[in-house]
Amino acid sequence: MSRDVIVIGGGVIGCSIAWRLAQAGLKVTVIERGRVGCEASRAAAGMLSPQGGAESGGPFFDLCLQSRAMYRKFGEELTQASGIDIEYKDEGTLFVVVEGEDQEEQTRWAKWQFEAGLPLEYLSADEVLKIEPAVTQLVTRGIFLPQEHQVENRRVMDALEVAIKRAGVELIEGCDVTAITTGRGEVTGVLCGSERLPADLVVLAAGTWSSQLLEPLGLNIRIIPALGQMIAVRDHASLIDRVIHSSKVYVVPRRDGRILIGATVEWTGFHKAVTAGAIKYLLSAALELVPSIGQLEIVETWSGLRPDTPDHLPIIGPGGVDNLLLATGHFRNGILLAPITAGLVAELISNGSLPDQLKPFGVERFKQAEESKWTEMPGARR
Ligand SMILES: Cc1cc2nc3c(=O)[nH]c(=O)nc-3n(C[C@H](O)[C@H](O)[C@H](O)COP(=O)(O)OP(=O)(O)OC[C@H]3O[C@@H](n4cnc5c(N)ncnc54)[C@H](O)[C@@H]3O)c2cc1C
Structure with missing residues (x-):
């Protein structure tokens, strides 16, 4: 079976991207080694809170604000597509x-x-x-903070599971992607044990396990x-x-x-x-x-x-090998950033050019600059 896109990882990032791509008419498969949302995405607190504690503005802050502004509509659309209320609570x-x-x-x-x-x-x-x-x-x-709200992220994951299936996404659970396959210098699909699954494009959204699949490609990207x-x-x-x-x-x-x-x-x-x-x-x-x-x-x-990630910012965009996109490293804000990440990745795939908002979040930043030394931050965090 030929697929347009394989998404590795059925967390909030992988499922949101798959949903948008399927809505755009692509043939999409999500491969998840456990169950949809079984890792960080169900463990989260569901706060949509870019302002709280933010010491400065900048591209990341702007990205978070944009995603926050998208959430009510994203939630309504998700509820309509799945029949599941994601409990968007807007008390600030x-x-x-x-x-x-x-x-x-x-x-x-x-x-x-x-x-x-x-x-x-x-x-x-x-x-x-x-x-x-x-x-x-x-x-x-x-x-x-009157505009900082919350969702019930477990219900977001339940809703995404239904929505992606209804949109025609093939969901394979209980399947561990063991390698991203390449040929003639470009990504050709994935390997699940001994089974080879071809695809025109692979989106890596495997959360904190993403590095393990990149190392064999010679991509030394630390997801911590x-x-x-x-x-x-x-x-x-x-x-x-x-x-x-x-x-x-x-x-x-x-x-x-x-x-x-x-x-x-x-x-x-x-x-x-x-x-x-x-x-x-x-x-x-x-x-x-x-x-x-x-x-x-x-x-x-x-x-x-x-x-x-070493600079605590997400990595969203081309992966350094043709036909590979990365959408990972969302650290404390993956629930918040799901709508904008999915929208921009879908835009990148359909237009073939990198949206401006994604330019600061490319993987090249780790090659260009010496890794900034990251230190532990005090206090309780999302
Ligand atoms: C305690 C806690 C509180 C949080 N609170 C908030 C909050 O209030 N607001 C907020 O916005 N964010 C919050 N976050 C952060 C948020 O949960 C994450 O940023 C987000 O869930 C990341 O989503 P993801 O899809 O990238 O990763 P994940 O949800 O971890 O999904 C990755 C998926 O990939 C799968 N996978 C990995 N490797 C493979 C493989 N080789 N083959 C197949 N599948 C694979 C995993 O099984 C997993 O299901 C919190 C996180 C935690 C832990």
Whole structure:
């Protein structure tokens, strides 16, 4: 069987791209070694939050803002295509500063955004407690981001699975791509064990496992696993209405009554264990932020591996060998960036030219510049 495109990886990035390509009339196969969304894409918290904590603007910030602006429509389209509501919640996001913290330091990221006219409101402690009464009485300041929303990313993955199948995508699950095949200097398809699957184009969207398939092609591109651990508690009383962050943790209310507490960022290799130390850290930080969480039942703990890169930016575009495209390294923002990544990759494939927005995210940047040394960032992150 001949295919136009094989997408390696059935996470949010691979499935979103496959969906857009199938809608454009291409014959697409997604190959996923587990189940759709079984890795980072189901582990995520689903926050659509480019502004929160962003210290500066630039092409990446702009890309995130554009994707955020696309989300409501993306969600509606996905719901229509699949019959599954992705639970886009538009109550905005709240950041709080508490007693003992340096207000100026904790809100520095907000200053430039406020001056640049981005949607952002400074709140007093009383104003914070008025909109979120369960927040600690030790709150001294709040920042409200009215356009930072959330989706239930597990439902996004359920919806994408249905939508891609209905759009005619062939989905092969439980199949490990063991190699990307080449001939006469160009990519010709993939190998799954002993089975050779040909395609005109291969899109590599294998999340944090992407490097392993690139090395044999002589492409030394580092995608680094960044472990995130999470907890869910069951809330019967609608304790909080919106995503709330402190400098240490975030809490995310879901429609089904769970509150997610997250997340660690640990560069500890490919291990996905949920550890006692992380649980202790997350719970104590969450209780400092919303003390009554202490009364709630813990219903789930889990972890996932974010695909990080040496400069923490995604890699989207030509892969350095003909007929290979990369869409990986979305680190903490893959749920947020799925609509724009899929749209721009589809545009690249149909027009044959690289959209301007993708130019800063090419793989060449690692060849041109010496790898910037990446350091651990403090605090809880998506
Ligand atoms: C705890 C946590 C919280 C997060 N919170 C947020 C958030 O609030 N907002 C946000 O925007 N982002 C968040 N993220 C980040 C987001 O989850 C990721 O950026 C995103 O899921 C990456 O999607 P992906 O499709 O590239 O990777 P993945 O979802 O990991 O998908 C890659 C897929 O490729 C498959 N695969 C790998 N190798 C092969 C192979 N050889 N053959 C076949 N299949 C293969 C894997 O099985 C996997 O299913 C969070 C992540 C974590 C872990």
